[in-house]
Amino acid sequence: MGIFNRIKQILVTDVRDLFKQEGRLVDDDFLRDLFAILVKTDMGAGPARKIRDRIGTDFRARKVHMPDILKVIREQISEIMDQPEEPIKFVENGPTVIMVVGVNGSGKTTSIAKLTNLFVKSGKSVVLGAADTFRAAAVEQLSIWSERLGVEIVKGEHGADPASVAFRAVAKAIETNADICIVDTAGRLQTQVNLMRELEKIRRVMTRQIPEAPHEVLLVLDATAGQNGLSQAQGFSEAAGCTGIVLTKLDGSAKGGVAIPIREQFKLPVKYVGLGEKAEDMVLFNVHDYVEALLSEDK
Structure with missing residues (x-):
């Protein structure tokens, strides 16, 4: 699992705290709370706003559970962070x-x-x-x-x-x-x-x-x-x-x-x-x- 095993205890957000067992309605209150939680991860307002708006568009007025929301958040962050694993690019000749x-x-x-x-x-x-x-x-x-x-x-x-x-x-x-x-x-x-x-x-x-x-x-x-x-x-x-x-x-x-x-x-x-x-x-x-x-x- 690479770095996941080392840092999964460190980079946990409070998204799960938004939910009760029976799910939660996606309304303005939910979107506001979600935005605040995302910003707390230090991702900044821009990416947090992009994720919030995507969830608002896809799920507004629907009852959702945590896996539904996490799936969208992961997709949005992965899209922003998309990059190959980039070690140092070594030159062919010389140091x-x-x-x-x-x-x-x-x-x-x-x-x-x-x-x-x-x-x-x-x-x-x-x-x-x-x-x-x-x-x-x-x-x-x-x-x-x-x-x-x-x-x-x-x-x-x-x-x-x-x-x-x-x-x-x-x-x-x-x-x-x-x-x-x-x-x-x-x-x-x-x-x-x-x-x-x-x-x-x-x-x-x-x-x-x-x-x-x-x-x-x-x-x-x-x-x-x-x-x-x-x-x-x-x-x-x-x-x-x-x-x-x-x-x-x-x-x-x-x-x-x-x-x-x-x-x-x-x-x-x-x-x-x-x-x-x-x-x-x-x-x-x-x-x-x-x-x-x-x-x-x-x-």
Whole structure:
């Protein structure tokens, strides 16, 4: 069942509370209550409104039971989230360069460790670039992970130009014929214009060595971010050209619905899901499992 077994207890909505054993009439009160419950999953007003209106059109003035409503909700969310399982798209020649971005505290460094673990287990060689030069703890954490996972790491002095570290990391990946180069970047708010421009500079220096680099730009998004996740997706996509999302912290109290409006508005696929702190706690995102977990009927 993939991620479903791990997160079905986490992403449960209160849809079942709308129903009595004999079913419920679909009227304005029902639709209002349903809308409020859907919004609580962090999916936002747009998708919630679309689902509510579809149910209102299909079932108004009819008595329905929970499975009828859940079926429609699943169909609507699956339609919005429709995407293939998209792991990293590896290039045929030379290293595949992955740039990782996100706000402070989103779980970037841990996510990089988990991705590295996945790649190493699949037989890929990896070079890490510790371009978060402003936070010594991030460099130290990434260094510990690199030793643990047996991969090379390129670091810079504290406060050094992050773009220079990224440049050297890509150079090291080319020199050692590595399969993958993952470049960490400092956490920043999407509203910090100067820091967002720095991401553009990091991208530019990579293209000097590999014109198509970075091949992937992954936005690490905390599942508890709620609607602020939309602002993050927009800001980082504009500055860094994001190609996908790593959704983290689904092992906590996250409702997880934030991925829905991001997919709807920005067409960004969720590529991986982080479920814990261990290196193994990352799995490929699966739409079917996600929708089932979001709307689990388990008590």
